[in-house]
Amino acid sequence: MAAATLETATKELNQQIGLTTDGSQFLTFQLGEELYGVDILRVQEIKGYTAVTKIPNTPSHIKGVLNLRGTIVPIVELRTKFGMPTIEYTMFTVIVVVVVKEKIMGLVVDAVSDVLNIDKKDIQPPPQFGAKVDVSFLNGIGKSGEKLIALLDMDKLLSDGDLQDAAAAVAA
Amino acid sequence: MSTDLSHFQDAFFEESADHLATMEGGLLNLEQHPDDLDLLNRIFRAAHSIKGNSGMFGFTAVGQFTHKMETLLDRLRNGQLSVTPAIADVLLRSTDCLSSLLEAARGGAAPDPETIAKLEEELASASGAQASPAEPGQGPASVQSGVNQAGGGRHFRIRWTPPSWLFQRGLDPIQMIKELEDLGTLVSRTLDLSGLPAFDVLDSECCYLSWIFDLETTKDKSVVESVFDFVKDEGTLTISESTVSSCEFQVSSSIPKCETSNSKQETSGDEPKPLGEILVETGVVSRETLDHALSQQKRVGEILIEQHAATPQQISQALQKQQESAIHAKKGADTASIRVDTAKIDKLINLVGELVITQSMLSDLSVRFEMSQLAVLLERVAQLERNTREIQERVMGIRMLPIGSAFSRFPRLVRDLSGKSGKKIQLVLSGEETELDKTVIESIGDPLTHLVRNSADHGLEPPDERLANDKPELGTIRLNAFHEGGSICITVEDDGRGLNRDKILAKAIKSGLVSEQEKLTDDQIWPLIFKPGFSTAEKVTDVSGRGVGMDVVKRNIEALGGTVSIKTALGTGTIFTLKLPLTLAIIEGMTVRVGSDTYIVPLLSILESIQPKAEAIKTLVGKGELINVRGTYLPMMRMYEAFSLQPEYTEPTKAILLILETEGERVAVMVDEILGQQQVVIKSMEQNFRKVDGVAGATILGDGTVGFILDVRGLLEIARREIPVAA
Numbered sequence: 048m049a050a051a052t053l054e055t056a057t058k059e060l061n062q063q064i065g066l067t068t069d070g071s072q073f074l075t076f077q078l079g080e081e082l083y084g085v086d087i088l089r090v091q092e093i094k095g096y097t098a099v100t101k102i103p104n105t106p107s108h109i110k111g112v113l114n115l116r117g118t119i120v121p122i123v124e125l126r127t128k129f130g131m132p133t134i135e136y137t138m139f140t141v142i143v144v145v146v147v148k149e150k151i152m153g154l155v156v157d158a159v160s161d162v163l164n165i166d167k168k169d170i171q172p173p174p175q176f177g178a179k180v181d182v183s184f185l186n187g188i189g190k191s192g193e194k195l196i197a198l199l200d201m202d203k204l205l206s207d208g209d210l211q212d213a214a215a216a217v218a219a
Numbered sequence: 220m221s222t223d224l225s226h227f228q229d230a231f232f233e234e235s236a237d238h239l240a241t242m243e244g245g246l247l248n249l250e251q252h253p254d255d256l257d258l259l260n261r262i263f264r265a266a267h268s269i270k271g272n273s274g275m276f277g278f279t280a281v282g283q284f285t286h287k288m289e290t291l292l293d294r295l296r297n298g299q300l301s302v303t304p305a306i307a308d309v310l311l312r313s314t315d316c317l318s319s320l321l322e323a324a325r326g327g328a329a330p331d332p333e334t335i336a337k338l339e340e341e342l343a344s345a346s347g348a349q350a351s352p353a354e355p356g357q358g359p360a361s362v363q364s365g366v367n368q369a370g371g372g373r374h375f376r377i378r379w380t381p382p383s384w385l386f387q388r389g390l391d392p393i394q395m396i397k398e399l400e401d402l403g404t405l406v407s408r409t410l411d412l413s414g415l416p417a418f419d420v421l422d423s424e425c426c427y428l429s430w431i432f433d434l435e436t437t438k439d440k441s442v443v444e445s446v447f448d449f450v451k452d453e454g455t456l457t458i459s460e461s462t463v464s465s466c467e468f469q470v471s472s473s474i475p476k477c478e479t480s481n482s483k484q485e486t487s488g489d490e491p492k493p494l495g496e497i498l499v500e501t502g503v504v505s506r507e508t509l510d511h512a513l514s515q516q517k518r519v520g521e522i523l524i525e526q527h528a529a530t531p532q533q534i535s536q537a538l539q540k541q542q543e544s545a546i547h548a549k550k551g552a553d554t555a556s557i558r559v560d561t562a563k564i565d566k567l568i569n570l571v572g573e574l575v576i577t578q579s580m581l582s583d584l585s586v587r588f589e590m591s592q593l594a595v596l597l598e599r600v601a602q603l604e605r606n607t608r609e610i611q612e613r614v615m616g617i618r619m620l621p622i623g624s625a626f627s628r629f630p631r632l633v634r635d636l637s638g639k640s641g642k643k644i645q646l647v648l649s650g651e652e653t654e655l656d657k658t659v660i661e662s663i664g665d666p667l668t669h670l671v672r673n674s675a676d677h678g679l680e681p682p683d684e685r686l687a688n689d690k691p692e693l694g695t696i697r698l699n700a701f702h703e704g705g706s707i708c709i710t711v712e713d714d715g716r717g718l719n720r721d722k723i724l725a726k727a728i729k730s731g732l733v734s735e736q737e738k739l740t741d742d743q744i745w746p747l748i749f750k751p752g753f754s755t756a757e758k759v760t761d762v763s764g765r766g767v768g769m770d771v772v773k774r775n776i777e778a779l780g781g782t783v784s785i786k787t788a789l790g791t792g793t794i795f796t797l798k799l800p801l802t803l804a805i806i807e808g809m810t811v812r813v814g815s816d817t818y819i820v821p822l823l824s825i826l827e828s829i830q831p832k833a834e835a836i837k838t839l840v841g842k843g844e845l846i847n848v849r850g851t852y853l854p855m856m857r858m859y860e861a862f863s864l865q866p867e868y869t870e871p872t873k874a875i876l877l878i879l880e881t882e883g884e885r886v887a888v889m890v891d892e893i894l895g896q897q898q899v900v901i902k903s904m905e906q907n908f909r910k911v912d913g914v915a916g917a918t919i920l921g922d923g924t925v926g927f928i929l930d931v932r933g934l935l936e937i938a939r940r941e942i943p944v945a946a
């Protein structure tokens with residue numbers, strides 16, 4: 048009896064703070080006016096922007112590398128990657144450190160906003176724009192209230208030749 | 220069962236390698252001191268350990284072979300035989316064979332069964348034929364326990380399936396085997412487990428086993444039979460006498476194996492025999508005829524050269540490739556474990572203890588800190604710094620091993636070379652205790668071997684030539700290791716004929732490496748021997764002379780960030796000096812600045828740095844820039860162009876030129892400023908990113924930002940490949 052009460056209470060509490068055990072949680076961040084989300088389990092940490100070291104002869108969206116407690120971590124400028132205009136960095140500019148296929152990398156974003164639960168039913172497949180807009184790196188679009196969140200497929204986004212496996216291509 | 224033991228197998232192989240090294244070292248020593256009983260005992264113990272352990276893991280081939288070595292060693296130990304050079308030689312070759320058997324058990328290529336059989340025969344004849352004559356052939360004395368009887372006489376094959384009630388009557392098969400051993404030499408013992416029923420129907424009091432023995436004895440069949448007196452009424456016993464003993468290894472290995480034996484060995488046992496072996500067995504040809512025919516066989520390479528299908532250079536290049544891939548394969552199989560002196564670990568633990576204390580003192584201080592305690596704080600921080608530095612050093616020290624392990628293979632090598640070439644050579648080792656990084660030790664073995672071979676083959680003269688030149692007949696090769704600055708020096712020195720300037724020059728001109736007009740200093744001539752395909756040897760021996768080797772030496776050493784230098788005097792000898800970094804994890808670098816970026820240039824590749832005068836810079840076809848450095852024009856490249864950076868200076872006269880050398884090539888690289896020299900820890904770029912052209916790795920600079928370590932070779936390639944996109 049007591050156990051059942053506790054369970055209901057936990058559920059109610061979870062609902063109040065917006066935490067559900069089913070569905071997925073996403074870390075959302077801003078790029079301009081748009082909201083993007085990454086699977087929270089992929090996120091290792093969020094840190095304020097610090098200067099990076101530019102890597103010679105790399106595409107412009109690869110901002111450089113950073114010393115993250117002794118590990119060399121490449122940093123990707125998401126705005127450039129998506130072909131959006133660059134802006135001055137502000138105090139809200141952060142680096143979202145994510146883990147992709149056992150590699151650690153950082154994404155520069157305008158600001159982090161929230162951790163959101165998005166139910167499966169609120170996620171729809173990415174729209175098709177044809178050749179005009181490339182959305183192949185999207186998993187889908189999620190709805191949360193009035194907000195629209197573009198959910199990023201980390202593996203697709205960061206597995207292109209610029210970032211990794213290029214060594215194999217060079218060797219071949 | 221084998222799966223349970225599999226994780227101990229690595230330990231077994233590692234241990235066996237140690238034992239093998241002990242045996243080999245001991246045997247080499249034994250040749251010099253044949254009466255040293257301690258030494259003999261040590262060798263015997265090592266062999267015995269390998270035998271025992273291999274039995275435990277089911278490596279029967281290893282066990283059987285070691286047993287035969289042990290038999291011979293035992294006789295030496297008991298004083299029944301004395302150590303002769305011939306015996307030492309057989310034992311040494313047996314250690315080689317044993318090591319390849321072990322390699323096979325580990326999954327490597329199986330050694331030639333013919334070689335094994337031949338060695339086994341030699342071992343047996345060494346233990347048997349030379350037995351002290353005082354030993355009685357027959358009679359009551361022969362039933363003495365423990366001492367193996369001289370074999371040689373007759374050969375019996377005994378198949379024994381004991382009755383199932385064997386154990387119930389309190390009989391022990393081991394007793395029978397011991398009795399058989401007392402009769403003569405038990406050449407092989409094979410246990411047949413095929414009679415074993417499934418576990419749930421197994422009666423623990425029944426005997427399901429059967430054995431096959433090969434016994435060499437001088438006794439009659441009836442004596443052998445009498446061993447089985449108690450059990451011969453039931454069960455089956457067949458004793459057959461055979462006269463052929465040379466192929467017994469092959470025969471016994473074709474018997475169905477017991478279940479515990481390793482599957483790899485089974486396949487090697489089932490391999491078809493070489494044609495020659497079958498011909499000998501069936502009596503078509505004699506062994507001598509076969510050996511003679513085999514010795515006539517030529518290597519594919521030689522045949523191809525004869526038929527003009529390939530040039531010697533092509534063949535030697537192919538051979539080199541083969542060698543390299545073999546080395547590569549070997550490296551892949553190496554386990555990555557390391558043995559650390561307990562003292563080192565204890566010291567490390569003490570240091571960590573100190574670190575924890577310092578840390579707690581600091582956090583204690585930080586809780587209630589007042590400005591008055593500033594001095595205390597500074598002192599503690601300094602202490603923390605000391606602790607950290609010391610721990611860093613000690614941790615690096617764990618990877619440091621004495622170089623002796625890389626030297627240990629040379630006494631044997633020199634001994635064999637000396638035997639092959641007919642030269643008398645002594646090897647003097649010193650500085651074996653010098654420590655350096657494990658990875659470096661692993662990689663210098665092959666270059667050192669090349670150098671030692673080279674010294675033995677080309678450096679040292681034949682005895683008569685030495686005597687004619689008033690030199691002692693005995694040639695000396697010295698291997699020495701010592702620390703110098705932040706690096707380690709290894710010298711390979713011989714007191715042979717030295718490098719012949721004229722000969723090298725003539726050869727170099729002939730092969731088009733230098734033109735006749737060029738005036739070369741000695742220091743420019745000696746490195747010519749590192750060019751691929753360069754050999755002045757008149758005849759190619761199987762030791763060296765193919766011109767492969769010296770270039771590999773240089774390449775391998777340079778790959779480790781080291782250098783090779785030569786000092787030589789005609790008639791008195793040559794010294795090769797290898798200079799290597801202590802570790803591969805830290806390099807000495809020069810930090811340079813280009814615009815706002817900092818790069819680290821490996822100090823080893825920097826020859827000098829200059830600030831050029833305007834008139835020293837010339838251009839070719841309007842673009843290619845050359846810089847005149849004391850009479851030599853070197854290509855000049857601007858680092859900001861290759862790396863698309865924003866420089867402070869685009870005018871060479873304001874900037875600094877670094878003269879860099881890579882793989883014998885010199886180039887001037889333009890940077891804005893030299894910041895200083897420092898040791899940097901190499902961090903991998905590939906771990907989270909990928910390889911970047913022109914960058915050898917990254918490091919963390921003093922201010923916490925990332926700096927790149929320049930890959931000089933890569934930089935050159937970038938500059939040559941393209942005109943980079945302007946920044």
